[in-house]
Amino acid sequence: MAPVPASLFPAEAPEAHTLSVLVDNESGVLARIVGLFSARGYNIESLTVADVTADESVSRITIVTSGSRRVIDQITAQLNRLVPVHSVTDLTLLGPHVERELALVKVEGSGEKRVEALRLAGIFRARAVDTTTHSFVFEVSGSTSKVDQFIALMREVGLVEVARGGVVALSRGAEPQEA
Amino acid sequence: MPGQEISGADILVKALVDLGVDTVFGYPGGAVLPVYDSLFQQNQIRHILVRHEQGAVHAAEGYARSTGKPGVVLVTSGPGATNAVTGITDALMDSIPIVVLTGQVATQLIGTDAFQECDTVGITRHCSKHNYLVKETAKLGPILHEAFHIATTGRPGPVVVDIPKDVQVRTAVYEKPDLTVHKTYHPRIEGDRALIERAVAMLAKAERPILYIGGGIVNSGPRASELLRELAALCRAPVTSTLMGLGAFPASDPQFLGMLGMHGTFEANMAMNQCDVMLALGARFDDRVTGRLDGFSPMSRKIHVDIDPSSFNKTVRVDLTIAGDVGHVLADMVKLWRAKKLKPANQEEWWLRIRNWRSRDSLAFHQEGQAIQPQYAIRRLFEATHARNPIITTEVGQHQMWAAQHFGFEHPNRWLTSGGLGTMGYGLPAAIGAQIGNPDALVIDIAGEASIQMNIQEMGTASQYRLPVKVFVLNNEYMGMVRQWQDLTYEKRYSESYSDSLPDFMKLAEAYGWKGIRIEHADELDAGIAAMLAHDGPVFVDCMVVKHANCFPMIPSGAVHTDMLLGPDQQDGIIGKEAEALV
Numbered sequence: 001m002a003p004v005p006a007s008l009f010p011a012e013a014p015e016a017h018t019l020s021v022l023v024d025n026e027s028g029v030l031a032r033i034v035g036l037f038s039a040r041g042y043n044i045e046s047l048t049v050a051d052v053t054a055d056e057s058v059s060r061i062t063i064v065t066s067g068s069r070r071v072i073d074q075i076t077a078q079l080n081r082l083v084p085v086h087s088v089t090d091l092t093l094l095g096p097h098v099e100r101e102l103a104l105v106k107v108e109g110s111g112e113k114r115v116e117a118l119r120l121a122g123i124f125r126a127r128a129v130d131t132t133t134h135s136f137v138f139e140v141s142g143s144t145s146k147v148d149q150f151i152a153l154m155r156e157v158g159l160v161e162v163a164r165g166g167v168v169a170l171s172r173g174a175e176p177q178e179a
Numbered sequence: 180m181p182g183q184e185i186s187g188a189d190i191l192v193k194a195l196v197d198l199g200v201d202t203v204f205g206y207p208g209g210a211v212l213p214v215y216d217s218l219f220q221q222n223q224i225r226h227i228l229v230r231h232e233q234g235a236v237h238a239a240e241g242y243a244r245s246t247g248k249p250g251v252v253l254v255t256s257g258p259g260a261t262n263a264v265t266g267i268t269d270a271l272m273d274s275i276p277i278v279v280l281t282g283q284v285a286t287q288l289i290g291t292d293a294f295q296e297c298d299t300v301g302i303t304r305h306c307s308k309h310n311y312l313v314k315e316t317a318k319l320g321p322i323l324h325e326a327f328h329i330a331t332t333g334r335p336g337p338v339v340v341d342i343p344k345d346v347q348v349r350t351a352v353y354e355k356p357d358l359t360v361h362k363t364y365h366p367r368i369e370g371d372r373a374l375i376e377r378a379v380a381m382l383a384k385a386e387r388p389i390l391y392i393g394g395g396i397v398n399s400g401p402r403a404s405e406l407l408r409e410l411a412a413l414c415r416a417p418v419t420s421t422l423m424g425l426g427a428f429p430a431s432d433p434q435f436l437g438m439l440g441m442h443g444t445f446e447a448n449m450a451m452n453q454c455d456v457m458l459a460l461g462a463r464f465d466d467r468v469t470g471r472l473d474g475f476s477p478m479s480r481k482i483h484v485d486i487d488p489s490s491f492n493k494t495v496r497v498d499l500t501i502a503g504d505v506g507h508v509l510a511d512m513v514k515l516w517r518a519k520k521l522k523p524a525n526q527e528e529w530w531l532r533i534r535n536w537r538s539r540d541s542l543a544f545h546q547e548g549q550a551i552q553p554q555y556a557i558r559r560l561f562e563a564t565h566a567r568n569p570i571i572t573t574e575v576g577q578h579q580m581w582a583a584q585h586f587g588f589e590h591p592n593r594w595l596t597s598g599g600l601g602t603m604g605y606g607l608p609a610a611i612g613a614q615i616g617n618p619d620a621l622v623i624d625i626a627g628e629a630s631i632q633m634n635i636q637e638m639g640t641a642s643q644y645r646l647p648v649k650v651f652v653l654n655n656e657y658m659g660m661v662r663q664w665q666d667l668t669y670e671k672r673y674s675e676s677y678s679d680s681l682p683d684f685m686k687l688a689e690a691y692g693w694k695g696i697r698i699e700h701a702d703e704l705d706a707g708i709a710a711m712l713a714h715d716g717p718v719f720v721d722c723m724v725v726k727h728a729n730c731f732p733m734i735p736s737g738a739v740h741t742d743m744l745l746g747p748d749q750q751d752g753i754i755g756k757e758a759e760a761l762v
Binding site for chain 1: 300301304305308309312329362363364469472473475476477481487488489491492493495496
């Protein structure tokens with residue numbers, strides 16, 4: 001049996017992981033999750049939550065976090081320790097899954113800038129959901145990087161403010177997440 | 180009569196009786212008066228009135244740790260709940276099963292900053308295993324049963340149930356719920372068979388094995404301790420224990436190396452450093468155990484058995500993890516070892532080295548003349564009492580480490596100490612709880628003169644219930660462990676670590692109706708201890724010890740196991756600036 005050189009973990013670069021957490025939809029459950037992340041010093045890059053069953057008894061919390069594999073394993077183990085947690089799936093580890101984010105983007109401008117904003121929105125398949133003579137609110141959805149890109153471009157043509165929904169994600173294929 | 184509605188307060192009492200609770204430690208207040216009225220009108224549950232809510236929680240911990248049954252606490256809202264927080268956190272860190280029932284202002288007042296309102300579930304969310312705010316009387320019964328289930332199963336811990344006053348007053352039907360499967364909470368009890376086979380094979384092949392045991396063995400129940408003895412007898416490996424695991428393996432067994440870690444023995448820490456296979460059983464690689472991580476047991480393959488998978492690979496990288504109750508896993512390991520008729524590998528050279536390390540006699544001390552060395556006091560106390568299989572509690576500090584080093588424990592559930600949180604003021608209320616749970620046992624709180632003052636008001640509780648607890652103070656007029664670190668790190672600048680203006684403990688004992696015994700000289704020690712044991716009631720022993728003794732061996736913070744300080748001649752200015760920031 002080959003001895004390990006040390007009890008330390010190999011140095012690893014942090015990587016982003018998307019965790020899908022099914023929880024009992026009871027009061028305080030979000031505070032438990034968020035509190036766990038802050039108490040143990042884990043990152044939250046994005047977090048979304050909504051109930052997802054017909055009887056509103058179960059919520060899905062989608063968390064994008066980052067850390068080394070060891071930290072991600074710890075986060076998963078710590079989440080599983082919480083009593084109202086049904087299951088934790090690391091979609092990044094699982095492999096094929098879809099991730100989407102929705103953003104509302106307000107831009108203001110007239111003339112050429114306004115035309116350019118509308119043209120770019122078309123390329124990104126963003127919809128104008130509110131219009132005045134000198135502004136738009138676009139709805140854009142897609143991967144986080146696509147939303148990032150769209151917002152970066154809108155900065156050039158009169159961005160006023162942004163509301164982002166955070167990442168939602170599901171595994172591909174017919175199987176649901178283990179409840 | 181089924182179907183009859185009763186008040187929430189009556190439901191609470193009935194549920195506790197159904198759950199087998201015979202004792203509640205508590206303190207009344209406005210928001211729990213309905214429950215206290217229900218308690219008044221029954222005689223199945225005994226209420227122990229403490230003097231401060233922190234004392235109630237530590238007493239419940241002492242009761243739980245010494246009996247294996249969950250401890251129960253009842254306090255009021257606001258300050259009652261916040262005073263309990265230290266004890267709740269202590270129980271979380273040491274995995275002690277307790278249920279804390281807190282009164283709350285009426286539901287319509289929640290969130291209005293009402294009198295004695297605090298956000299109890301918010302405050303205790305981080306320091307409890309789980310908590311509840313009961314919003315309807317009909318849910319109280321099921322929640323209480325679930326709370327006890329969660330507190331006592333899996334990795335045990337504190338569960339808080341916050342009960343608004345109107346919920347206690349309103350009525351509902353109570354029925355003892357069926358123990359149905361919980362929808363989300365399923366702790367893993369059985370270990371994976373294939374992994375256990377691999378672990379047993381690794382252990383059998385090891386030439387330098389070690390069993391590193393912790394409080395999980397005690398939590399698993401007395402059977403786990405028996406199985407541990409069987410496995411150790413089969414595999415012949417040396418055994419070392421964490422502070423929390425003391426008693427799970429007999430201190431007198433030749434295979435026992437003593438406690439490991441910061442104040443562990445030379446042989447335990449050297450063996451951990453040099454082993455080739457480490458089997459961690461119900462222990463969690465705490466920083467007080469590992470020392471500097473890059474030098475922690477660098478040559479070993481590590482197997483970790485724990486009921487809580489979040490303990491795996493948290494600080495130390497391990498090679499094989501087995502999730503499950505350590506008692507079940509030990510049973511499987513013993514069975515497998517026997518079924519396969521395994522024989523331990525040749526450990527001759529290993530034991531030769533261990534004998535060598537042992538010959539350093541790292542716990543040696545020099546008792547000379549009339550000034551009492553603290554280690555000597557503990558040894559004499561041990562000699563005078565061990566035949567009675569006493570329950571020992573401690574406060575936190577040097578006296579705690581000396582007790583861990585010099586008081587040998589042969590059985591589990593006899594050593595109650597605040598390990599993870601390190602709570603000064605734990606020992607006296609824990610002794611009270613242990614005495615309530617074990618009325619015939621000899622219960623001694625080995626204390627320091629500083630720690631004992633943190634919950635000294637509980638002397639009144641012992642008086643009230645005629646509990647014959649003994650407090651044995653090693654009085655060096657210093658917060659000794661603070662001073663020891665100031666010796667090591669701050670060139671003896673004793674900032675605020677002198678115990679100034681100490682009370683006259685003899686007069687204090689008298690005031691509370693206790694017997695007081697003061698021991699000043701070494702030749703009074705045995706007689707003083709004998710007088711303490713002869714008195715059928717609570718006794719406060721104020722044992723004056725040498726003032727500047729420090730606790731050795733010591734692995735300074737930021738050092739590795741092989742860098743132990745073995746005596747005071749090595750201690751000066753030892754800790755560098757980098758390590759100063761470590762705890």
